[in-house]
Amino acid sequence: MNEETRTKDIIGLLARLLAGGIFIYAGFLKAVAPAEEFAYAIETYKVVPAGPAMFAALTVPWIELYLGVFLAAGVFTDLAALAAGAMLLGFEGLLLQAMIRKLPVTSCGCFGASMHNSLGYEFFQNLLFLAAAALAWKYGGRFSIDSTLEQHG
């Protein structure tokens, strides 16, 4: 294995751990908190009414958790990275429309009720996570359960 490939593999691993870790953390904080709290945060974006917001509040944290674990462990790495990237893009869309419409969003709901960062801060932070998801998708194949299973397939 040449030096460049090895560096890319390590970058891929780190990106997977970062993106996966963030998804696990965000999902866990919301999954152990009352769903109503996250539902309220979703409602403040004024994109969906209360019913669908509650449904999203009940499901999104678990999806984040599972995607995070898949990414960190490297199971279905490509799909998990793509799905994580798609979710992040969706979050970016929500944040952006809230910023444009100047909505009074007090808690973005990204990490449950424990963090209250500005929408702009969350937007740029998500760009970083999006980059990590992209790197995980491109270089995250090695040092994963996927590669182990494929080698011994």
Added chain:
Amino acid sequence: MQFDLIFTMKIRERNCSARSLAEVISGRDIKCCIIKRMFNRTLARKFFAAGLLVFAVTLAVLLCRQFSLAPARPSPEFRAFGPKNATIQIYEYTDFSCPACKAAETHVMKILEVYRGSVRVNFKHYPLPTIHPWSFQAAAYADCAGAQGRFMEYAALLFENQEQWAFAKSKPAQFASFAAELKLDLPALESCAAAPETARRVKLDISEGDLRGVNATPTFFINGKRAVGGTQFLDQAKKFDNLLNKNR
């Protein structure tokens, strides 16, 4: 896709005529049966690994909920008493209509007084409207009194006069008379008590209590350890001196 890439490469290596993964899976090309078997086995293992991870994560989260290992949501400032960084953090789930809560409140107030500076009590609403018809409204009124800076006094009046209003046939007049006694802005209190935002805050406390496995009032979480009722609360309170000495 990673699968497509890997298996397209393997197909090429073996001079297989199948051009896509779909053809391999459909089994149209008999030469690819080895690849198909290998693909199925690897895929099955990946699904198994994914299933294990999903199971482990779900179990871990449910256990965290059950044992209240999740970070606790602090109460709004008007119903949190004591310094934020106090050594002993108490979360109290209470129903204003519940006689056991009334009895326990005396102990809580005493503890706050005796261990002033070392204890913080986060008051949480856990009304049980199925057995106490006005408990939810009482919680809302208390919160609105809190918004005017008199939560503790209003809560004390609700507890003291519990028998008078808790099982009233219609909306208890005491909600307004307590406000008058405390010289609160009554129209503001009424509109606040009827506001959806207030109801939402109370409901959020109830949901949080449900998540933490609260099913009786009063329930306390003292530095994460559960105590149900005044007796268990006092049992734990006996250990406060040791706890404070250890942290000195």
